[in-house]
Every structure is written in C-alpha cells, then in structure tokens.
Amino acid sequence: MFLSSVHSLWRLLRAGLVLGAGLVALPALAVLPIESWTTASGARVLFVRADAIPMLDLQIDFDAGGRLVAPERLGLASMVNAMLAKGAGELDEAAIAERFALTGAGRGGGAGDDSASVSLRSLTSEPQLSRAVELLALLLAKPTFPQPVLEREKARVIASLRESATRPETLVRRNFGALLYGEHPYGRHADPETVAAIGRDDLVRFHAAHYSARRAVISMIGAVTRERAAAIAEELTRGLPEGTDSPPLAPLPSAPGRAERRIEHPASQSHVLVGQRGIARGDPDFFALTVGNYVLGGGGFVSRLYGEVREKRGLVYSVSSYFSPQIQAGPFVIGLQTRKDQADQALGVVREVLERFVREGPTTEELAAAKSNLIGGFALRIDSNGKILAQLSAIGFYGLPLDWLERWTDRVAAVTLEDIRAAFQRHIRPEAMVTVVVGAPPAGASAR
C-alpha cells in the first residue's frame, strides 16, 4: 500500500505526541520524510512528497535580504525581488503575468532582513507545471530590470512609504527597531530618499552578487516524484548568476539600556511596543522561551498578558508577546493598542506581568497547559502543504537539523519550570526594556 511521505510523517508524530504527554516512550517509527540534496549548481533542496492534491508548492530562499544593502539604498532588496517579474529575457511584465496566469500558477515573493524569497504554487498537470517552472527559471536567471518600469515602481513604493509613515503601527515599529538595533540592519528601514537613490545598476549588481545557486535553498512539497522535483530544482538554478560569497554579518552593537520614546499622533489610540533583543535561530534556549512565552503572551486567549490587560481590565482588543529569532538575535516584543489616556495604565500592567514572570516563571499548572497545547496542537502546524512549505523553508534557510520537526514535541515535553525561569532571566531584563508609545497621552510627556 502506498503511503505518501506526509502520512509517514504523521505516524512519526504520533509517537512524539504520546511521548510528549508523558506516557510510555515509543521508539521512533519512521525517519523524517524530508528528502534533501544539493543541485549541480550548489543549491540545497528540501522536498516532501504529498500526492493528495494535484499541485506543487515551492519556495526559493536566497541569502539576499535587506542586511546586505547599503544604508543609502535601503529598499533595494525588496525592489530587486519585486522587479524580477517586471521583465525577463525577451518578455515584458505584461507577457510574464499573462503566461503565469495561463498556467493557473500563483507566484509570490518578498524580502526581509535575512532573506529574499520567490514562491510558486502550480498545478502538477502538464504542460502547466513545466511552463510555470520554465517561466520562473527565466525570471530568476535573466531579469532585465527595465529602467522605465523601475522609475514607476520607485514612485509607487515612495508613495506607499509616505502613506505608511502616517500610521501609528508603522511609526511604533520603526522607532522600536531603531532604539533596539541602532545602525544595525535590523534597526533600519527604507525611506523615500533611499528608494529614490536606487539606480538600475544597483539592481543588476545586487542580483548578480546575491541571487546565486549556492546562496539559495529550495523547498518543495507536492504531488511530484523525487526525480521530477530534482529536475525542477536543476532547472530553476541552472541559469543563476555565479554570485559572491555571503558577506559577513554586521556585528550587533551593544544592547541598549532602558529606553523610552514617546511620539505624538492624532489617532485615538496609543500604539505601544515594549521589548528587547531576543534570540538567534538555533539558540539552545529556543524551546524554553517558546513554552514560556506561550504562558506569558503567546497563547492566544489564555496567556497572562491577555488575562490581565484584556480580560480583567478591558484595556485592549489585542495584546501579545513573541520572540522572532533571526540569523542574529531578533526581537522579543510585547505589543498592544489602547485609548490614549489608558496607555500608561496598560504599560504599567504589562511591566508588572513581565517582571513577575521573569522573576518567578510559570506555575506548574501553566507549564502543563502550555505543553498540552503545543504538543497536542503540533499537528496543526503542519496539516497543509502551505504550512509544511513554511517549515521546510525555515529549516533549510536557517540550517536547522532535518529532524527538527521530528524532535519538536519531545523538546517541548522536556522543558522544565527551571529551564523557563533560567532562559527568561538569561535573555530578558525587565529593568532594561525599550518602550515606544506612538500617540502619547494628551497631557503626558513631551513629544519628540
């Protein structure tokens, strides 16, 4: 009987679930069915076969994120990514869009601090799949970056940056990033001036240097054989530029001490972010912090922050906390929005909850509830091709071990109260939090 790979994965997870719940330890039932290899061109591939739906999802993550952009050209990484589909080979943007549409395929992409990605969702019927892949390969290898289109796209990006700079949620995020990371790439953002300074040569150079096969990871899941997946991976990377070696990471400046910034805004609510630098991908404290944060502010309707700030006091619609691990230490963030004259009250509650949590950690009952949710609900993290693709991409790009998912529930199960307390005390110092309030209270502190 044929069992698709995803189904074998499930068998394995069942073992994990039972283990996690503290019952009899079962031996692992199967190897994790992520197949991995390297293309002739040097790209790493992660593949899971899933035959139930006649479709293929794939994503290529390049080491081509915003961290590689000079301060006076911020916005370049996103612009290069967006411009891939605006002209390639002999095709103009309209022809590219038309051809993708006629295959039924959907194309996506984007650039963050660490990586830039391109994704494709296609039917596996022929000739649709072959045509979609051929087209994507052309975009990746031979973008033409036409000058007039670049000027138009710059104008659109500049207008949208100006618009978003009027919004409190944007202002609070940017100021928070700047306080936390200073001049480090994680603290910067594109401005109308830096986007205006981007030239076509910048795009050509950035693409040639960073969109190379050896700096790419391809994730795939869908109804194709491994042989077909391998052929697709070859086709997508064959024509990529030679590229340069990955530039070194910018050193993180010393962590800021306690800092607070208040900014005036006419909105009726204040937008508040409180946080600190958190952890990098692969940090040994990841699981202790993940389980702990579930209790603190990650666990939807049952977290401490939700209970104290929303349920008990009705101060907010939404309040939550999260860690965002990146190549280097990404932020730990607590965010909320509340009527201006309540901002200081909400902030006071948040600080109290955080201080107490870091000092005491969760209770035994809270730890059990957190594990019960994270372990019991692990299946929900990988119950669709779309979700599995996101997991493959994270495993591949950040170099996590291939048994990452296989061991996930065991690792959650192993976390102790002391692990959480120690991990939070190592990483989070409540007395040195960075705070940004946009929409300062009417009679409150002076603006800047």
Next chain:
Amino acid sequence: MSRRALWPLVVSFALTVAGWAERTEASGATAHERTLPNGLKVLVKEDRRAPTVVHLIAYRAGSVDEVNGRTGVAHALEHMMFKGTRTVPSGEFSRRVAAMGGRENAFTTRDYTGYFQQIPSARLSEVMALEADRMTNLVLSAEAFATEREVVIEERRLRTEDRARSRVYEQLMALALTASPYRQPVIGWMSDLQSMTVADLEDWYRTWYAPGNATLVVVGDVSAPEVFALAERHYGTIAPRGLPARKPQDEPPQNGIRSAVVKAPAETAYLLMAYRVPQLARIDGAIEPFALEMLSEVLAGDENGRFTRELVRRQRVADSAGAGYGLTGRGPGLFTLSGVPAAGRSVAELQQALREQIARVAAEGVDERELERIRIGYVASRVYQRDSLMSQAMELAGLEMAGFSHADADRLLERVRAVTSDDVKAVAARYFGDDALTVVTLDPQPLSGARQAPRGFSGRH
C-alpha cells in the same frame, strides 16, 4: 491533565492510520449533509490528509439583522460567547480548547456569525460538547459585559476610527444604502456600543441562537457517519425554537448620484465608488450576477487586469486600483471601484479613468483571451483551496448562510465560466449609470494639528 483522557486519542490514531491508504485518492470530496430533528443542519467534508479537523458553527444572525440603536450587538454577543455558561466558567471554553492543542476564534459578518476550532480530530466530541453548551446555556452578566464593552470599543478604534480608509468604507456603506441594515458597520456605531446593555445581548441570543438558525460544518480527518452521530449526541438534545419573521427591509431604488468626503490623517487621497447592482438570487437564474463577477475579474482580478494594465502601468493615473463584487449576500448588491491616485494626479482624474474603463467594456465587450485567462485561474484556485481545511469550511458555511446550498459551489463555478463577452458587455452597459452611484473620497489631513471628529459623520441619511 488526566491520563485517561489520552486513550481515545491513541485509539483514534490507530484507526486513522489504517484509513489513509485508500483515502489518499479521495480528493475534492463533496460534503455530506444531514438536518437534525431540531433543525440544525450538519455538513461534513472528509479530508484525511492529517489528523486534524475544523469544527465551525455558523448562526444566520449578522449585522443585517440588527435594528437602529442596537448596531454592533451581533458582534458584541460573539465576544460574550467566551464568557461562560451555567457549567463552564468564563474563559474555561478557551482554556479547554487550548489544552486540546486547539486554536479557536470567532467572527461576525453582515450575514452571519461564526465560531470555529481547529483541533486534533480525536478531540471533536469534546469541542462539540462545549459549542453545544454555549448555544443554550450562556450566562450573560452585566459585570462581564461592562469590561468586554471596553474591549469592543478598543476594537472599533483599532479597526475603524484610526484607519482613514476604513472610515471611507464605513461612510460609503452608510451613504449608498438607506433602508437596508447592510448600511450599518458590523462592529456597530460608537454611540450604540456605549449604550448597549446586557438586555440587548440577551434578546439577541434568545432570538437567534437556535438550532434551526445554525449550520454546523466539520471538515477534516473524520467520517461523516461518525460526525452525524456525534452531532446528534451533543446538539440533538437542544430543543427546537421558532424564529421571528425576518423583515425584507428592501433598499429603495437610488435616483441620483451621492457623494461625500472624509477628512482623516493620511498622506494620500483615496477614492471609493459603489454602484447598486443585482445579486445572485438563484443559481440557475439570470446570467447577470455571474457576468458582474466576471467583470470584476476582468477589471482587477490579477496583475494583467485592466485597471493595473491601463491605469497603473500605462496611464500612470493610479498607484493601485481595485474592483469588488459580492456575488452572494443577504443584503443589496454593490459593485465597488477603488483606487489611490498616483503622485501629481487627482481623485477626479482617477475617477474619470475608472469610469472610462467600464465604458470601454460597455462599448466593446472583452477579449475571449481575457475570459480564458480568468477561467483558468478559477479552476486552479478550486484545486488550491483543497489545501486548507479552514477555507473549505468557510466556503461551505458562506454559501449556506447566503441562502444557497453547499452543493451549489461547482454549479456556481460552471456558470461563471459560461459567461461570454456579450454578457459582460451587457452588464457594464446597464448598471454603471450615475444615478446608481455613490462616491466617497478621502481628503488627507496632516498629522500635526489634525482634529478628528470624535463621533458621527456627515452624510447619514
């Protein structure tokens, strides 16, 4: 946590493993339907790729059922549904779902209110018990509502008050419609939220939360007969209850253009236009609603839609432009056009350009090639939709709540695919006159010194 509670989990896993192989090919299965004696309709769609399930209950009670002075009550009650029953204390519903490993939430639309849980399939019976309990045993306390009302008001501030384009949309609906409650914002007017009482909520709950007004949708790693048996056990004991007559509240014809301006902090102007158009009444009725659906796709369905091709790329009059049509729904139909003018271009120029695109379709029709491109996209997205349990469940619920059958989905797609260039041309020529048009523009205000009106908007009729 009890150890015993884990055994059903393990047993169910074993059953599921055995079932996989033969079911792998069962793709795009149709939903099974049964109506319990108390009137609750149950729909089940089997998707056995992973041991998870979506459990969604939809009540046919949305903001369209609200009356003046009590807007927002459908949504406020949705919040209060998490505040406890006679036997399950406040917050306990969420704690139990979380302990199952579940994720849950709820939502309110103009047409209906929905509650859903995404859970390991072995826990289906437990969430059903919880959901059935709060269908009849909700405890509404004034104290709990006093706090939750503030939460809802903060939600309104976040989603509407402080978002310029949301306020434009709110103004558009209130201006385009006069008699239909579709004109009211789902979250409710601020003053109605401030004056809402527990009695308002109690009324709403007693009126609409009845098995005969609900559809239960279960999609995932389950078998239909098992789900029907579970539904019978948990929901079947709830007594049937009559529903009040629903007043038609028909929207009178519009006899002239309406327009308004919203001033709010923003950098860029924004234009939103709505034409009164028919909605889908019967799946096998007139082609017009399907032609309108196709028109919205031709104009703005993808990167090569006419708005992007002509207005954003060629004429550079817009930085973005969109078109929207709600094929199904319980209120009057609107066909919306929207856009952000490019730097140096005015909303008047943009409005002119949008109208010209419609006029061109009305005069020339569309190319067969455009229609074919859109048809391909529809078929592909049907396949892709099968990857998400949640989106499958939402489609089933949405069709039922709009007054159609879940079984109509394929026929509906067939009819959209059958639309011809002449059909599109005909609706473009017929429905886009000024007399059925409402236009609202955003007049952007600088951040400094901007003073927002705390409540109330001009242009309410």
